[in-house]
Amino acid sequence: MAAKFIDELKRTNNCGELTAKDIGKTVVLFGWVHNRRDHGGAVFIDLRDRAGLTQVVFEPRFDQKTHELAGELRLEYSVGIRGVVESRGANVNPKLKTGEIEIHATDLEIFNRSEPTPFLVEDKIDTDEQKRLAYRFIDLRRPAMQQALITRSRINQYTREYFAGHGFLELETPFLVKYTPGGARNFLVPSRLSPGKFYALAESPQLFKQLFMVAGFDRYFQIVRCFRDEDLRLDRQPEFTQIDVEMSFVNQDDIFSAIEGLIAKLWKELLGIELTLPLPRMEFDESMRRFGNDKPDLRFGLEHVDLTEVVRKHDGGGVPMLKDALQPGQIVKALRVPKEHPLSRKDLDDLEVEAKGNGAKGLARAKLGDTGEWTQSPMAKTITPELRLAINQACGAQPGDLILFQFGREALVHSVLANLRLSLGKRFGMIPPYGSGGQWRFLWVVNPPLFEYDEEAKTWVAAHHAFTRPHDDSVQYLETDPGKVKCYRYDLVLNGFEIGGGSIRLHKPDVQAKVFKALGIDEEQAKAKFGFLLDALKYGAPPHGGIALGMDRLAMLITGAASLRDVLAFPKTQKGTDLMTGAPGDVDGKQLAELNVKSTV
RNA sequence: GGGGUGGUAGUUAAGCUGGUUAUAACGUCGGCCUGUCACGCCGAAGGGCGCGGGUUCGAGUCCCGUCCACCCCGCCA
Numbered sequence: 239m240a241a242k243f244i245d246e247l248k249r250t251n252n253c254g255e256l257t258a259k260d261i262g263k264t265v266v267l268f269g270w271v272h273n274r275r276d277h278g279g280a281v282f283i284d285l286r287d288r289a290g291l292t293q294v295v296f297e298p299r300f301d302q303k304t305h306e307l308a309g310e311l312r313l314e315y316s317v318g319i320r321g322v323v324e325s326r327g328a329n330v331n332p333k334l335k336t337g338e339i340e341i342h343a344t345d346l347e348i349f350n351r352s353e354p355t356p357f358l359v360e361d362k363i364d365t366d367e368q369k370r371l372a373y374r375f376i377d378l379r380r381p382a383m384q385q386a387l388i389t390r391s392r393i394n395q396y397t398r399e400y401f402a403g404h405g406f407l408e409l410e411t412p413f414l415v416k417y418t419p420g421g422a423r424n425f426l427v428p429s430r431l432s433p434g435k436f437y438a439l440a441e442s443p444q445l446f447k448q449l450f451m452v453a454g455f456d457r458y459f460q461i462v463r464c465f466r467d468e469d470l471r472l473d474r475q476p477e478f479t480q481i482d483v484e485m486s487f488v489n490q491d492d493i494f495s496a497i498e499g500l501i502a503k504l505w506k507e508l509l510g511i512e513l514t515l516p517l518p519r520m521e522f523d524e525s526m527r528r529f530g531n532d533k534p535d536l537r538f539g540l541e542h543v544d545l546t547e548v549v550r551k552h553d554g555g556g557v558p559m560l561k562d563a564l565q566p567g568q569i570v571k572a573l574r575v576p577k578e579h580p581l582s583r584k585d586l587d588d589l590e591v592e593a594k595g596n597g598a599k600g601l602a603r604a605k606l607g608d609t610g611e612w613t614q615s616p617m618a619k620t621i622t623p624e625l626r627l628a629i630n631q632a633c634g635a636q637p638g639d640l641i642l643f644q645f646g647r648e649a650l651v652h653s654v655l656a657n658l659r660l661s662l663g664k665r666f667g668m669i670p671p672y673g674s675g676g677q678w679r680f681l682w683v684v685n686p687p688l689f690e691y692d693e694e695a696k697t698w699v700a701a702h703h704a705f706t707r708p709h710d711d712s713v714q715y716l717e718t719d720p721g722k723v724k725c726y727r728y729d730l731v732l733n734g735f736e737i738g739g740g741s742i743r744l745h746k747p748d749v750q751a752k753v754f755k756a757l758g759i760d761e762e763q764a765k766a767k768f769g770f771l772l773d774a775l776k777y778g779a780p781p782h783g784g785i786a787l788g789m790d791r792l793a794m795l796i797t798g799a800a801s802l803r804d805v806l807a808f809p810k811t812q813k814g815t816d817l818m819t820g821a822p823g824d825v826d827g828k829q830l831a832e833l834n835v836k837s838t839v
Numbered sequence: 840g841g842g843g844u845g846g847u848a849g850u851u852a853a854g855c856u857g858g859u860u861a862u863a864a865c866g867u868c869g870g871c872c873u874g875u876c877a878c879g880c881c882g883a884a885g886g887g888c889g890c891g892g893g894u895u896c897g898a899g900u901c902c903c904g905u906c907c908a909c910c911c912c913g914c915c916a
Binding site: 293 | 841846850866874875908911916
């Protein structure tokens with residue numbers, strides 16, 4: 239019992255590795271008391287470290303004093319034990335990896351006692367996230383959180399391995415950069431040395447990695463933190479990690495195969511799953527048509543049906559609201575709900591409320607009777623039998639099915655119906671649960687338009703950023719019909735989440751100038767915003783392109799976590815605060831004065 | 840900026856249409872127990888229901904405001 243842990247007795251094993259082959263060994267384990275079962279004459283504890291659990295037994299016959307001390311053990315005490323690995327005989331616990339053995343402890347040191355924790359360190363109880371975030375240091379002890387962070391670490395490790403093996407250089411870029419308007423909001427950092435001026439925290443290394451290509455570094459990657467001062471979501475945090483890649487002398491296919499190699503490695507190493515390569519691709523237009531967005535969840539059907547042309551052929555079929563939707567820029571779409579998934583009146587009302595929350599005016603519906611007639615529909619009385627039949631056919635609707643309609647401005651119809659599809663997919667249990675046969679539905683969404691029309695500003699704006707290369711056969715439309723210009727832009731989608739996006743960049747100044755012109759950006763503006771990059775392109779910039787993968791989202795999907803917060807050690811709340819540290823916080827007047835900053839609140 | 844959900848012992852929850860001392864489980868404390876692994880048994884302490892107003896004879900329960908968390912739209916790669 240005079241054993242001196244740590245200084246003399248070093249850890250011999252972790253708590254997740256001892257099995258029957260170790261029986262007879264004397265071992266030293268360190269960890270936390272995960273559970274205790276005190277039978278008086280025999281005390282059992284589950285000792286936990288990040289590797290797992292091992293049962294430790296204290297009995298007077300192993301050591302009298304150690305057994306007495308063990309009676310004082312409580313949850314989350316930090317302890318060291320020494321003992322002999324013994325078989326559990328008939329008492330094997332098949333739920334534990336170490337369940338064949340137990341340690342008969344001869345020595346115990348309580349390094350530190352623990353107050354009762356604010357919540358129990360176990361995975362089963364769904365503790366309020368507010369509490370978890372306030373006591374993150376306790377929350378992170380939970381096996382699920384430990385696994386999530388271990389997975390992150392392994393993603394980083396495999397990513398570095400992969401890129402190093404493929405001739406990439408890991409190069410760093412600045413976080414403190416120049417503010418440029420447009421795009422995501424930036425976090426600003428006041429400059430003490432330049433009174434009244436501000437740095438911005440980089441929202442991505444985009445421009446810098448292109449400069450690496452210009453400089454001839456050829457293949458770059460970085461696992462890099464990025465910052466965006468936008469509202470948070472389940473899958474969006476103000477600071478997040480990106481696996482950032484840029485390559486020279488490549489086309490889109492080269493980028494895809496480089497990234498597919500990484501994805502395949504991660505899935506193999508982390509999940510033991512062999513992905514079939516290449517990953518499937520889909521045209522942006524097709525994705526919009528079938529799913530209403532550019533990040534379709536392919537794990538279930540319920541695809542959209544575009545009825546615009548059908549309705550146009552029948553000139554609205556006697557339904558005024560359908561006829562209204564034939565104006566330019568407007569569309570009519572539907573979603574067929576098969577009769578196997580009946581929806582009650584209340585379900586439909588709920589869905590309508592949800593749709594309205596997404597900006598819809600309403601949610602028109604039609605239920606098919608035995609002969610294809612419509613009931614429960616606001617259009618049933620006025621619609622011509624011909625259009626009704628045509629719609630039924632276009633939707634492939636059978637008696638008992640339900641058709642849900644959206645019509646109006648294209649972007650709105652798409653987003654409302656895309657959300658409706660997801661909502662129904664969840665409601666009908668069509669989304670396979672995590673780990674159930676591994677339905678990993680990857681998709682490259684390719685060839686989107688370079689520009690979007692901004693309804694409010696009445697101008698064309700870059701759908702992503704202004705440095706995406708248009709298709710060569712699209713360049714002719716830059717001046718005449720910008721909406722027709724397709725570009726080398728691509729998103730990697732997994733199960734409805736965008737896990738990456740990138741493009742082949744413009745490397746020729748003359749085409750770049752045309753793009754700026756189409757965007758209504760004059761030379762002066764362009765110079766002010768991107769001067770250094772435009773300059774760089776003039777000096778023999780190589781053809782190049784790249785991509786950034788959302789590392790946090792990858793970790794979330796790989797681990798099956800419900801939110802990005804569950805794969806981040808210290809995440810922010812939806813209001814961007816840190817409940818543990820209290821950030822963001824007040825700053826004293828002296829500090830502000832030094833920075834020449836004054837708060838107006 | 841907008842819509843929705845939630846906040847009740849340390850924790851997770853129950854508390855229906857407002858009605859006497861606000862329930863339970865886990866945890867905590869005391870006692871017993873040598874084969875448990877969600878150990879068991881006996882006993883105890885612990886909250887006044889996020890906060891502030893209001894309605895009422897009477898408010899976790901109804902109303903108004905407010906704070907916090909979460910989900911979504913807008914926003915955002």
